[in-house]
Amino acid sequence: METKIEIGEPAVKSEVKTLSRKKANLKKILTYGAFVGPALLFFLVIQIIPFLMGIYYSFTSWNGVSSVVEWVGLENYIKIFKNDPKFFDSFIFTTKFMLASVIISNLLGFGLALLLNAALKSRNLLRTVFFIPNVIGGLLLGFIWQFIFVKGFAAIGNLTDLSVFKLPWLGDETTAFWGIVIVFAWQISGYMMVIYIAALQGVDQTLLEAAKIDGASSWTLLTKIIIPLILPAFTICFFLTISMAFKIFDLNISLTGGGPFNSTQSVAINIYQEAFQNNRYGLGTAKSILFFLVVAIFTTVQVMMTKKREVEA
Amino acid sequence: MNPRYTKITFLLEIIGIVLGVIFLIPFYFVLINSVKGFADILIDAAAWPQEFLFSNYLKVWDIINFPRAFWNSLIITVISNIGLVVISSMAAWKMVRTPGKFSKILFVLFVSAMVIPFQTVMIPLMKLGGTLNLTNSIPGLIIMYFGFGVPLSLFLYHGFIKTVPIEIEESARIDGCSQFGVFWRIVFPLLKPITVTVVILNTLWIWNDYLLPILVLQDAELRTIPLATSSFFAQYTKQWDMGLAALVMGITPVIIFFLFLQRHIIKGIAQGSIK
Numbered sequence: 001m002e003t004k005i006e007i008g009e010p011a012v013k014s015e016v017k018t019l020s021r022k023k024a025n026l027k028k029i030l031t032y033g034a035f036v037g038p039a040l041l042f043f044l045v046i047q048i049i050p051f052l053m054g055i056y057y058s059f060t061s062w063n064g065v066s067s068v069v070e071w072v073g074l075e076n077y078i079k080i081f082k083n084d085p086k087f088f089d090s091f092i093f094t095t096k097f098m099l100a101s102v103i104i105s106n107l108l109g110f111g112l113a114l115l116l117n118a119a120l121k122s123r124n125l126l127r128t129v130f131f132i133p134n135v136i137g138g139l140l141l142g143f144i145w146q147f148i149f150v151k152g153f154a155a156i157g158n159l160t161d162l163s164v165f166k167l168p169w170l171g172d173e174t175t176a177f178w179g180i181v182i183v184f185a186w187q188i189s190g191y192m193m194v195i196y197i198a199a200l201q202g203v204d205q206t207l208l209e210a211a212k213i214d215g216a217s218s219w220t221l222l223t224k225i226i227i228p229l230i231l232p233a234f235t236i237c238f239f240l241t242i243s244m245a246f247k248i249f250d251l252n253i254s255l256t257g258g259g260p261f262n263s264t265q266s267v268a269i270n271i272y273q274e275a276f277q278n279n280r281y282g283l284g285t286a287k288s289i290l291f292f293l294v295v296a297i298f299t300t301v302q303v304m305m306t307k308k309r310e311v312e313a
Numbered sequence: 314m315n316p317r318y319t320k321i322t323f324l325l326e327i328i329g330i331v332l333g334v335i336f337l338i339p340f341y342f343v344l345i346n347s348v349k350g351f352a353d354i355l356i357d358a359a360a361w362p363q364e365f366l367f368s369n370y371l372k373v374w375d376i377i378n379f380p381r382a383f384w385n386s387l388i389i390t391v392i393s394n395i396g397l398v399v400i401s402s403m404a405a406w407k408m409v410r411t412p413g414k415f416s417k418i419l420f421v422l423f424v425s426a427m428v429i430p431f432q433t434v435m436i437p438l439m440k441l442g443g444t445l446n447l448t449n450s451i452p453g454l455i456i457m458y459f460g461f462g463v464p465l466s467l468f469l470y471h472g473f474i475k476t477v478p479i480e481i482e483e484s485a486r487i488d489g490c491s492q493f494g495v496f497w498r499i500v501f502p503l504l505k506p507i508t509v510t511v512v513i514l515n516t517l518w519i520w521n522d523y524l525l526p527i528l529v530l531q532d533a534e535l536r537t538i539p540l541a542t543s544s545f546f547a548q549y550t551k552q553w554d555m556g557l558a559a560l561v562m563g564i565t566p567v568i569i570f571f572l573f574l575q576r577h578i579i580k581g582i583a584q585g586s587i588k
């Protein structure tokens with residue numbers, strides 16, 4: 001189309017233009033990097049790279065001490081599935097614990113939220129009281145409750161003569177299990193309560209008034225109007241409790257230390273011991289990858305299920 | 314909301330107060346026994362102390378070197394918080410204001426990492442941390458908190474920034490303000506509500522964290538409050554007189570923090586979860 005003579009000057013101009021556009025683009029990329037870069041860098045180095053390393057190490061015989069890291073293929077995984085009953089026991093314990101504590105802490109949290117949603121005079125004070133355990137870390141809470149179960153319960157038992165308080169709570173498998181559930185629920189239900197209260201306050205009051213005029217009972221109001229309206233809060237609370245209960249470590253280690261006879265050993269403790277006490281890093285990472293898969297599956301299935309119900313409702 | 318105070322409300326009030334007292338009983342036990350002698354605890358843990366012994370506290374104060382542990386916890390929590398607020402808010406703003414595939418993929422990457430349990434990352438992280446000289450050092454631990462805290466903080470900022478109108482920024486740009494100027498002078502002050510939420514959530518997490526610091530910090534003088542308390546319990550098992558004093562000292566700072574900021578904390582928690 002164009003002859004050489006004609007394009008002489010414009011070509012230079014467009015070159016300058018593309019150069020300046022390139023410069024502008026480069027500047028854009030640089031500012032993007034300056035803003036996003038630090039967060040991305042820390043995130044990649046601290047989480048993503050170790051995660052990928054973990055996948056690799058789970059196929060090796062790495063023991064943390066010797067510099068030789070041998071590729072062993074699926075050996076670690078086979079070992080876990082074939083002869084590691086302790087790991088499976090810890091998975092079963094953790095799953096049972098999760099189910100029990102998710103149900104109890106949400107029932108309690110929702111109940112407390114309904115209670116404080118009434119026009120109580122002591123409402124603000126009670127909200128503070130129920131929330132307090134949540135600001136203390138699991139480790140210290142575990143120690144506190146160790147004292148309560150061992151000495152406090154015995155004292156209450158002497159005062160009231162109730163047999164529940166005279167049991168050797170942390171010394172028996174069943175009661176130790178429920179002991180952890182109780183402390184977890186005590187810690188977490190105030191948190192759930194706060195989320196449920198926020199959701200309850202968003203419920204349209206005129207809707208409830210209208211239903212009341214139509215003669216609906218409180219129970220129908222609750223199950224047919226309130227709960228369907230605040231299903232998103234249930235999704236969040238279940239997600240939070242499931243993932244917190246499944247990853248339990250601090251509270252578990254300070255309250256029972258996994259005992260008696262490893263009966264209350266959570267998966268997180270099992271992995272920790274495999275790696276940092278038995279020095280079997282390869283095996284530990286293989287376990288931790290399986291743990292990741294289970295947590296990911298549990299939480300996504302749960303979110304998908306409750307989300308689906310939200311839409312239907 | 315029902316403005317009338319009926320009989321039912323009164324009944325509910327009673328139930329609430331009873332439940333509240335039950336919730337607080339563990340604290341009662343810990344407090345009263347922390348000022349008793351060892352023998353008195355064994356005789357009756359529920360009884361009011363016959364005399365108040367504060368020697369438990371003085372002993373524990375020295376054994377766990379409480380001022381040191383408190384200072385370590387404070388430094389770690391404060392610097393991690395500042396860093397997380399700076400890097401996450403900047404990244405989130407740029408990502409929201411630069412729509413496109415790249416920002417979207419990054420966002421999904423950040424958010425999906427929240428599913429990864431800490432236990433899955435910790436073993437290789439200790440190896441990598443050793444190579445990068447991050448272990449047994451407080452700055453190293455803080456850098457790790459940057460990495461672990463970014464996803465949630467960025468997620469919260471991201472959601473909030475989407476609701477901030479872009480017009481204000483654009484007019485500032487026309488006035489010749491640089492990108493950094495626009496962000497720090499105009500956008501960041503608008504993010505205050507979500508910054509409060511981010512700081513509260515990160516503070517409660519970092520202050521109480523146990524597993525990461527126990528893996529990273531080995532020296533006794535680097536210990537945070539949870540580490541100092543747990544090593545105390547490992548040494549003085551069943552010595553409840555001193556153990557309870559250690560626990561009271563351990564939980565006091567965070568309870569004071571909560572009581573002072575409870576309005577913000579409860580609001581922040583609710584907001585942080587709903588997003």
